[in-house]
Amino acid sequence: RKEVEQDPGPFNVPEGATVAFNCTYSNSASQSFFWYRQDCRKEPKLLMSVYSSGNEDGRFTAQLNRASQYISLLIRDSKLSDSATYLCVVTRFNQFYFGTGTSLTVIP
Amino acid sequence: EAQVTQNPRYLITVTGKKLTVTCSQNMNHEYMSWYRQDPGLGLRQIYYSMNVEVTDKGDVPEGYKVSRKEKRNFPLILESPSPNQTSLYFCASSLLGQGAPANEKLFFGSGTQLSVL
Numbered sequence: 001r002k003e004v005e006q007d008p009g010p011f012n013v014p015e016g017a018t019v020a021f022n023c024t025y026s027n028s029a030s031q032s033f034f035w036y037r038q039d040c041r042k043e044p045k046l047l048m049s050v051y052s053s054g055n056e057d058g059r060f061t062a063q064l065n066r067a068s069q070y071i072s073l074l075i076r077d078s079k080l081s082d083s084a085t086y087l088c089v090v091t092r093f094n095q096f097y098f099g100t101g102t103s104l105t106v107i108p
Numbered sequence: 109e110a111q112v113t114q115n116p117r118y119l120i121t122v123t124g125k126k127l128t129v130t131c132s133q134n135m136n137h138e139y140m141s142w143y144r145q146d147p148g149l150g151l152r153q154i155y156y157s158m159n160v161e162v163t164d165k166g167d168v169p170e171g172y173k174v175s176r177k178e179k180r181n182f183p184l185i186l187e188s189p190s191p192n193q194t195s196l197y198f199c200a201s202s203l204l205g206q207g208a209p210a211n212e213k214l215f216f217g218s219g220t221q222l223s224v225l
Contacts, residue, residue: 032212043198043216044151087150089214094158094204095166096141096214100150 001026006088006099014107017078021102023071023088030097033064035073036087038101044087047073078106110135114199114217121189122225129184129220131199137215139204140182141166142174144195151198157182158205189224196221 006023013019025033033050048055050062050071061074071088083106088099112133121127133140141156143166153166157176171193173185182201186193199217 034213036214041196041219041221043218044214045216046213049213091204091212094139094164095153095156096200096202097153098143098151100148 002099003027003092003097004088004090004099006086006102008100008102010103010105012105012107013078015078015080017106018074018076019078019104020075021073021086021088021104023073023099025069025071025088025090025097027090027092028066028069030069030090030092032091033071034089035060035062035071036089036098038085038087040085047086075104078104080106080108082106110215112199112201112215112217114197114220116220117218118221120223120225123190124188127186127189127222129186129197129199129222131182131184131217132180133182133201133215134180135201135215136179137201137203138179138206139202140176141200141202141214142172142182142184143198143200144168144193145198146195154184154197189222191224194222194224 035047036044037047038044050064054063059076063072085101087101138159142154143151155174157163197220200214203211
């Protein structure tokens with residue numbers, strides 16, 4: 001079983017839409033949780049860390065449910081510039097584990 | 109400017125010809141790591157290092173070597189490259205192990221596209 005699993009998509013949404021991505025992790029000992037954004041063939045960049053209490057950064061909201069081993073990312077009022085691949089990342093015992101990413105295309 | 113510098117950006121080589129991909133960071137991070145990214149498989153960790161002279165295997169270490177003689181540098185060595193090592197490689201560093209979990213984010217280099225013919 002993969003350490004981190006994501007729906008690969010693609011998600012094609014119109015500008016202004018709200019879109020949600022989900023991610024599950026297999027090991028309950030996972031320690032830290034992140035969402036990264038990756039543009040085509042470029043280096044991933046941190047979008048936001050994810051906390052059990054939930055956290056928000058502008059149009060982006062992340063949630064962590066440790067009991068269900070589930071992480072989510074909500075993007076409100078999608079912009080064309082949000083088109084990218086979104087990677088779910090967890091850490092456990094000094095290693096980072098990446099999901100395969102969810103592809104998002106925002107359409108004019 | 110805080111950054112991870114990875115070179116070269118593109119590399120084409122032939123089977124069996126030893127190569128080194130360099131990685132350097134200027135943030136005094138103790139943690140450094142290497143990943144490869146392949147379609148449908150996402151990023152997979154090759155090796156990581158918690159500090160100078162401390163390296164450990166990740167999920168896909170076969171065919172790779174690393175060294176950590178100085179805190180800032182973490183080169184990836186392919187002693188005898190094979191075509192199945194054709195991939196996009198990323199080096200990264202982090203404050204993992206040096207403070208609060210919120211500071212553990214990875215800083216990535218700009219990547220090396222390696223083709224082994």
